[in-house]
Amino acid sequence: MKNGLVQILSQPMDRRTAITVAGCAVAGAATAAASVANAINPFASPESREASRLEWQRYFQENYRLMSEEEKTEALLRLERLHQLKHGGRISVSGAEPIEKVLFGYAFNVSKCRGYLECVSACIRENNQDRASGMAYIRIHEHRNGEFDFSKASDTFDHPVPAEGHFYLGTQCFHCQNPPCVDVCPVKATWMEPDGIVVVDYDWCIGCRYCMAACPYDARRFNWQAPEVPEADLNPNQHYLGNRMRQKGVVEKCTFCIQRSRDGRNPACVEACPTGARIFGNLLDPQSEIRWVLANKKVFRLKEDLGTDPKFWYFMD
Amino acid sequence: MTALRSFLRYGIGEATRGGPAYHLWMALLTLLMCVGLFAYCVQLDQGLAVTGMRDQVSWGFYISNFAFLVGIAAAAVILVMPAYVLEEMDFKRAVLIGEAVAVAAVLMAIAFVVVDVGGPARLWHVLPGLGRMNFPRSMLAWDILVLNGYLVLNLGIPFYLLFTRFRGHTPDRRRYVPFVFLSILWAVSLHLVTAFLFAGLPARPYWHSALLGPRFLATAFTAGPALIILILVAIRRHTEMPVADRTIEKLAMIVTVAAQVCCVMSISEIFTETYRSTHHSHSARYLFFGLDGHNRLVPWIWSSLALQFAAAGVLSVHRWRQRLPVLLAACSALVVAIEIEKGMGTIIPGFVPEPWGKVVEYAPTWVEFAVGLGIFAMGAFVFTVLAKVAIPVELGKVRYTGPV
Numbered sequence: 001m002k003n004g005l006v007q008i009l010s011q012p013m014d015r016r017t018a019i020t021v022a023g024c025a026v027a028g029a030a031t032a033a034a035s036v037a038n039a040i041n042p043f044a045s046p047e048s049r050e051a052s053r054l055e056w057q058r059y060f061q062e063n064y065r066l067m068s069e070e071e072k073t074e075a076l077l078r079l080e081r082l083h084q085l086k087h088g089g090r091i092s093v094s095g096a097e098p099i100e101k102v103l104f105g106y107a108f109n110v111s112k113c114r115g116y117l118e119c120v121s122a123c124i125r126e127n128n129q130d131r132a133s134g135m136a137y138i139r140i141h142e143h144r145n146g147e148f149d150f151s152k153a154s155d156t157f158d159h160p161v162p163a164e165g166h167f168y169l170g171t172q173c174f175h176c177q178n179p180p181c182v183d184v185c186p187v188k189a190t191w192m193e194p195d196g197i198v199v200v201d202y203d204w205c206i207g208c209r210y211c212m213a214a215c216p217y218d219a220r221r222f223n224w225q226a227p228e229v230p231e232a233d234l235n236p237n238q239h240y241l242g243n244r245m246r247q248k249g250v251v252e253k254c255t256f257c258i259q260r261s262r263d264g265r266n267p268a269c270v271e272a273c274p275t276g277a278r279i280f281g282n283l284l285d286p287q288s289e290i291r292w293v294l295a296n297k298k299v300f301r302l303k304e305d306l307g308t309d310p311k312f313w314y315f316m317d
Numbered sequence: 318m319t320a321l322r323s324f325l326r327y328g329i330g331e332a333t334r335g336g337p338a339y340h341l342w343m344a345l346l347t348l349l350m351c352v353g354l355f356a357y358c359v360q361l362d363q364g365l366a367v368t369g370m371r372d373q374v375s376w377g378f379y380i381s382n383f384a385f386l387v388g389i390a391a392a393a394v395i396l397v398m399p400a401y402v403l404e405e406m407d408f409k410r411a412v413l414i415g416e417a418v419a420v421a422a423v424l425m426a427i428a429f430v431v432v433d434v435g436g437p438a439r440l441w442h443v444l445p446g447l448g449r450m451n452f453p454r455s456m457l458a459w460d461i462l463v464l465n466g467y468l469v470l471n472l473g474i475p476f477y478l479l480f481t482r483f484r485g486h487t488p489d490r491r492r493y494v495p496f497v498f499l500s501i502l503w504a505v506s507l508h509l510v511t512a513f514l515f516a517g518l519p520a521r522p523y524w525h526s527a528l529l530g531p532r533f534l535a536t537a538f539t540a541g542p543a544l545i546i547l548i549l550v551a552i553r554r555h556t557e558m559p560v561a562d563r564t565i566e567k568l569a570m571i572v573t574v575a576a577q578v579c580c581v582m583s584i585s586e587i588f589t590e591t592y593r594s595t596h597h598s599h600s601a602r603y604l605f606f607g608l609d610g611h612n613r614l615v616p617w618i619w620s621s622l623a624l625q626f627a628a629a630g631v632l633s634v635h636r637w638r639q640r641l642p643v644l645l646a647a648c649s650a651l652v653v654a655i656e657i658e659k660g661m662g663t664i665i666p667g668f669v670p671e672p673w674g675k676v677v678e679y680a681p682t683w684v685e686f687a688v689g690l691g692i693f694a695m696g697a698f699v700f701t702v703l704a705k706v707a708i709p710v711e712l713g714k715v716r717y718t719g720p721v
Contacts, residue, residue: 059438059439063442063449066449133366139673141673149674150673150674151596151599151670151673151674151675152674153673153674155673155675171673180518180519180520183454183455184454184455184456184457184517184518185451185455186443186450186451186455186457186458186461187442187443187448187449187450187451188449188450188451189442203439204439204442204449205435205436205439206434206435206436206437206439206440206442206443207365207434207435207436207439208430208433208434208435208457209375209376209433209435210455210457210514212372212375213375213376213515213518213520213521213667213668214518214520215520215672216519216520216672217672217673218372218373218671218672218673220372221372222365222372222375222435223364223435224364224365224366224368224370224371224372225363225364225365225366226364247436248364248435249364249365249434249435249436250435250436251435306519306520307519
């Protein structure tokens with residue numbers, strides 16, 4: 001199997017297809033002109049020529065979900081090599097597939113959360129979020145006792161916590177079982193994996209931001225500028241659909257730390273929470289802690305009226 | 318083939334010939350396009366961070382103008398119906414102008430989407446066959462198909478008519494009337510699909526309303542013909558093309574009725590959102606009255622409503638509508654009012670407050686204004702060329718005389 005354009009170019013075609021393909025090739029060529037010029041430039045260093053060649057291949061690669069096994073492997077190796085060529089450091093990009101009979105779910109104990117925001121910073125570090133713009137997937141809302149109105153809660157509080165007379169509640173991507181963001185994407189760049197995680201292919205996303213308009217939970221973030229993470233702070237253990245570095249102009253979001261959860265570990269926010277307010281696990285495993293919570297606690301979900309069926313529950317002790 | 322080549326040669330010649338005023342106009346538009354291109358390069362280089370958009374208000378000036386221009390494009394074919402179906406000769410000339418407006422408006426609408434995306438280089442992902450279009454689930458996929466189809470129809474029909482006339486033949490009704498009907502249906506669905514793009518999002522209660530589609534059509538059928546009246550009067554003044562008073566009068570009638578419908582819809586919306594205000598009315602309250610001290614859009618929407626109601630009122634009086642200066646003033650007022658209402662008044666408040674109730678206000682930056690200006694200049698450029706080439710052929714001034 002060859003990827004995207006190569007596949008099309010190697011087929012016999014009629015005149016009309018040829019014109020379409022040629023048109024696209026021109027558009028692609030224009031944008032990738034710099035990388036091609038560099039790839040064939042005899043005076044450029046071998047490293048920068050190799051990087052340009054890899055960028056060129058990456059530009060024409062197929063939507064990740066539709067790649068063959070070899071194409072996936074190629075894409076993963078390409079990302080690792082590109083990082084080494086550009087930044088010198090080594091990263092490992094996993095393509096770990098979903099595990100059978102696993103459907104991930106999350107529960108948040110409102111009684112235990114005290115607003116320490118450890119989850120927020122752990123998430124930023126784990127997922128290589130842009131430091132310059134202060135991007136964060138998790139928002140902790142500080143509610144006054146006796147009120148449950150998000151518009152009156154504060155998610156920018158800056159004082160010792162827990163504040164007297166307040167309670168705390170976190171929101172992030174709820175990995176809806178019926179996700180509106182997936183429906184609206186014009187290019188199928190975002191989808192729900194069989195284990196229930198809603199992911200984005202950062203190399204396929206065109207950056208139209210329709211998914212952001214469709215999300216009722218403010219779960220999605222856009223790279224308004226090229227994201228920056230200092231090499232020393234970079235988490236090198238990455239997943240293609242998770243915390244690998246994004247590019248300028250694409251959408252990203254919480255992936256339940258896919259690089260950890262598919263490895264049998266808890267997401268970074270769960271691990272970082274000092275009060276144990278966060279519970280994560282396999283909804284299909286009757287012995288899991290999350291199933292115990294769902295069976296024994298009075299749970300609720302947010303904006304249930306929208307029919308999104310979030311896999312993210314809240315409960316109180 | 319020779320005739321086609323001769324037609325194209327005539328077209329290019331005609332578009333590049335003209336008096337000093339014509340060249341000055343085209344030079345000005347080119348300059349503005351260059352300004353827009355420069356601003357777009359800044360945006361490509363630094364990312365969409367140079368715009369006023371952020372995660373909370375993730376669409377702004379660009380998508381607002383996209384919605385407005387799709388409306389203009391859809392409404393341009395309102396002229397088509399009486400002309401080809403009812404065989405109104407005086408209308409037929411205006412139709413070519415309407416279709417040129419449609420072509421320019423569709424091109425501008427597409428341009429506004431292209432400048433809005435974060436990865437324009439990856440836009441090949443939407444192409445059918447080559448990319449992976451999410452059809453039929455995504456309304457944006459629908460919109461891409463409908464917009465491009467509409468562009469082809471509105472280039473094809475006038476091309477057939479003009480080319481036939483250029484060769485000295487009479488256009489064959491059986492060949493083009495089916496496409497005319499198709500384009501009328503297409504125009505309505507084009508704008509409905511664009512409204513559904515927004516109305517299909519329960520996450521944004523301000524858009525998630527059955528009124529949005531009809532309202533998009535009503536505003537389009539107000540602003541579109543109003544703009545065409547302004548253009549026809551300008552053409553009558555500056556070219557030899559005669560435009561009958563009857564054409565202007567009929568268009569004015571369409572504008573009047575559509576503007577009245579718009580007023581009814583505005584009242585209906587304001588009532589529903591304010592009589593028993595719920596959380597879902599926060600966007601409307603932000604738009605009309607301001608929310609928690611944030612009131613950037615308030616002066617805009619009330620100016621828009623004032624212009625809309627005043628113009629609709631003036632046009633409703635037959636004697637006033639028939640006076641050209643009054644008509645022109647009312648039409649200009651309506652175009653401005655609807656550009657504000659559809660842009661700032663429809664798209665932006667959908668995002669304010671954000672899903673968890675925080676108010677983050679949006680204002681376009683110089684980059685967005687400059688890129689927008691460039692796109693509008695591009696539209697005017699395209700329209701000028703199309704009209705300049707079409708008018709002499711339509712008037713029968715140029716004929717193909719060579720071998721068939």
